[in-house]
Amino acid sequence: MRLAEFIRELSVPLRSVPVVLSAFMLLVIIGLLAAASIVNPWVAAALTLVFALALLPGLTRYLVQIAEWRARGQQIEPPSAEMFALLGSFWSLSVLLILVAYLACWYWLDRELGSVWSGVSVAVFLILYPAMVAVLVITHSFVQACNPQALLRLVVNTGGAYWYAPLMAFAVFGLPVYIAAYSAPLAVIAVVYLLFAFFAVTGAVLRKPRLVDEVDIPDPIEPDAEHQIANLERQRTAVLNHAYGFLSRGNRDGGLKHVYDWLNRDPNPSEGWQWFFEQMLRWEVSEHALYFAQRYIGDLLASGQQIAAVKIILRSRMVNEQFRPLTDDLPAAIDAAESCGNEALAQALRGS
Numbered sequence: 001m002r003l004a005e006f007i008r009e010l011s012v013p014l015r016s017v018p019v020v021l022s023a024f025m026l027l028v029i030i031g032l033l034a035a036a037s038i039v040n041p042w043v044a045a046a047l048t049l050v051f052a053l054a055l056l057p058g059l060t061r062y063l064v065q066i067a068e069w070r071a072r073g074q075q076i077e078p079p080s081a082e083m084f085a086l087l088g089s090f091w092s093l094s095v096l097l098i099l100v101a102y103l104a105c106w107y108w109l110d111r112e113l114g115s116v117w118s119g120v121s122v123a124v125f126l127i128l129y130p131a132m133v134a135v136l137v138i139t140h141s142f143v144q145a146c147n148p149q150a151l152l153r154l155v156v157n158t159g160g161a162y163w164y165a166p167l168m169a170f171a172v173f174g175l176p177v178y179i180a181a182y183s184a185p186l187a188v189i190a191v192v193y194l195l196f197a198f199f200a201v202t203g204a205v206l207r208k209p210r211l212v213d214e215v216d217i218p219d220p221i222e223p224d225a226e227h228q229i230a231n232l233e234r235q236r237t238a239v240l241n242h243a244y245g246f247l248s249r250g251n252r253d254g255g256l257k258h259v260y261d262w263l264n265r266d267p268n269p270s271e272g273w274q275w276f277f278e279q280m281l282r283w284e285v286s287e288h289a290l291y292f293a294q295r296y297i298g299d300l301l302a303s304g305q306q307i308a309a310v311k312i313i314l315r316s317r318m319v320n321e322q323f324r325p326l327t328d329d330l331p332a333a334i335d336a337a338e339s340c341g342n343e344a345l346a347q348a349l350r351g352s
Contacts, residue, residue, distance in 0.1 A: 006164045009070065009204045013196040018078040022062065023192050029055070030188055057093060058084030063199045064092040068137045070203030094142040095133055102129075126173055130165030130202045131155055137203060161205050168198040232267060240279055247288050256292060273299065277312065286319050298329045306336035313337070314345065324349055 013019050029051060037044035061083040069076050102125050110118035131154050136145040144150045155162050172194040180187035239262040246255030259276055266272035273296050280289035293316045300309035313333060316323040325333040330349060337346035 005204065006201065009201045010197050012066075012070070012076070012200040013193050016076045018076050019066070019196050022079060023196060026059070026192055027189065030192075055084070056096070060096045061092045063195065064095055064133070064137065066196065067133060067199040067203030070200045071134075071137055071206040073207050076200075091136065091140045091142060094136055094145055097142070098129070098132055098145065122173070126169040127166045130169055130198075130205070131162070133199070133202050134158075134165070134206055137206065158205050165198070165202045165205050168194065168201045172198050236262070236266075236272065236275055240276060244283070247285075252288065252291060255288070256295070259292070260295070281315075281319065290316050290320060290323055293323070294326045294329075297325045297333065301325075301329055301332040301336060306339050309333065309336050310340045310342060310345065313349075314342075317345075317348075 013023060033044055033048050033051065036047055058079060062079040065079075065083070066076055102121075106118050106121055106125075109121050128151060131151040132145045135147070135150050135154055136142070138154075139145070139150070172191070175194065176187040176190045179190050239259060243255040243258045246252075246258060263269050263272050263276070277289060277292060277296055280286075280292055283289065293312055297309050297312050297316075300306075300312065310333075313323070313325065324330065334346045334349050337343070337349060
């Protein structure tokens with residue numbers, strides 16, 4: 001990136017209408033909170049907390065999206081409603097998580113080792129943080145954003161252009177502090193402007209060599225938690241569908257055995273048993289779920305999970321009041337019901 005391109009990216013918060021409007025709305029909210037703090041500090045604190053919980057995730061996602069748009073040379077669009085949803089795109093919130101984690105480290109360094117070391121950590125962090133953001137834009141992976149090998153490779157591939165991003169990071173950190181000595185409102189405006197400019201510049205650093213499309217980032221050390229959960233759900237669903245094929249043809253033993261075999265290698269078997277039971281209850285023919293529940297209850301009782309076993313028994317009896325555990329598990333089931341104080345269930349199982 002040449003100096004002229006850097007200056008062009010600096011002007012993005014001033015010439016992009018969506019960014020101008022977003023920054024203006026953010027400044028209005030900050031102004032209202034400041035006015036509220038004069039009238040009633042407690043109300044202002046409560047409103048600040050509400051706005052932070054409601055708007056901070058959306059603002060963070062929008063800033064990361066700006067970096068990605070600029071990395072691809074695309075025009076910046078207005079923020080969408082999906083950006084402010086509580087669920088989805090958790091990877092984009094990693095920039096916030098990294099910042100919070102560093103602040104905790106800085107606090108520890110300042111308290112234990114003194115201001116010199118904490119000051120050095122600030123400089124190191126401001127140099128590395130843009131690389132973390134850039135890797136996150138490329139990979140959408142928190143693990144990769146913290147991978148030293150990926151960070152080093154990105155800095156090498158971007159060359160001298162990379163240092164425009166740390167320059168902006170230092171500006172976001174230091175310039176508003178200097179301005180605040182003369183005017184607090186101008187310092188707030190400077191923070192908002194520099195924040196949008198920082199993400200625009202960080203994204204633009206990736207544009208020239210097309211790193212956002214071509215950089216050879218190492219494979220993640222491990223999948224994101226979000227991807228792990230989604231992948232496990234897909235695997236369980238495939239197992240369940242295969243088992244249903246057996247069950248629908250009258251081969252109950254074969255279908256349930258297929259599920260049991262999977263549960264023996266499920267990464268989270270306790271959660272897996274519950275998941276399969278809940279899914280089977282949704283089938284039109286619920287008796288398959290009840291046969292599955294008998295084995296489930298037996299495993300719970302064998303591992304001493306009496307409360308969980310009683311819950312499954314009660315749930316199953318809601319489907320069919322004649323339901324009971326396997327004969328070998330019946331004494332333990334009665335003991336579990338009595339231990340949980342459910343004498344009515346214990347009596348019903350004795351009479352069954």
